[in-house]
Amino acid sequence: SGNGCLCTSQYEGRCCDVDKPLGVGVGRSTRCGGTLSTPSGGPVTSPNYPSNYGNNENCQWLITAPAGSTISLTFDSFDLESNYDYLTIFDGPSDSAAQLLRLSGSPVNPATTSTSNMMFIKFTSNWHVTRRGFSFYYTSSVFNCDFELGLCGWRQAHDDNFDWIRHSGSTPSDDTGPSADHTTGSGYYIYIETSSGSSGSVARVISPLVTTTSAKCVQFWYHMYGRDVNRLRVYMKTGSSLGNPVWTRTGAQGNQWRSGQVDIPAGISFND
Known part of the structure; x- marks a missing residue:
């Protein structure tokens, strides 16, 4: 209504003060964020994928591999609202680490590799347009090094x-x-x-x-x-x-x- 609130995907109610149950509409996804382990995994997706993600999403993943390993990330699908919704990948355990990639829109075959055994991934959307989202896979390897970001633990x-x-x-x-x-x-x-x-x-x-x-x-x-x-x-x-x-x-x-x-x-x- 004219006096209602524009709720995020995680809440409902006239003033957005009620948690939305899982599985309802574009509600909170059980795969939206968390701790992931190697040697490999995926697909990891944006909320509600392959349907559109919600507004004001804030998802965070931490991928951890054995000491001395590096982590490689590849995408088989990527479509975000350009210049408003972002997936940011950090070379370490949090968003205070060095930034590896900041993705928006529909880049072609994005991929990146960490220089350490930890990678932090953060997805945010704004309050307006939503898209299909993304799907990625991850692997770890001690020897998977192209020296783009250092010596990869060597x-x-x-x-x-x-x-x-x-x-x-x-x-x-x-x-x-x-x-x-x-x-x-x-x-x-x-x-x-x-x-x-x-x-x-x-x-x-x-x-x-x-x-x-x-x-x-x-x-x-x-x-x-x-x-x-x-x-x-x-x-x-x-x-x-x-x-x-x-x-x-x-x-x-x-x-x-x-x-x-x-x-x-x-x-x-x-x-x-």
């Missing part, structure tokens, strides 16, 4: 001679290294600058600790180009022992990215 070794460098674009030395990253062509990768070390110098980067309950396959892309390229090795470090390399390439391999992989047996804890 760390520099302290018992080597120099460090790997995170970089975008061509390497600074002429006739060496890639001209762009493999994943997007405009993103980041890590490399070593051979002018930083002498012959025989070693630079190592170490993964977070991984425990396998089933056999795994570690896949990666590498680029070995330049006259001073020596050797690239992958180790499966268990405990304090570096052990023997499980994968090796020696000498220049051409000015192109190449694929490598290592098979990991079940029932061990290791660093790569």
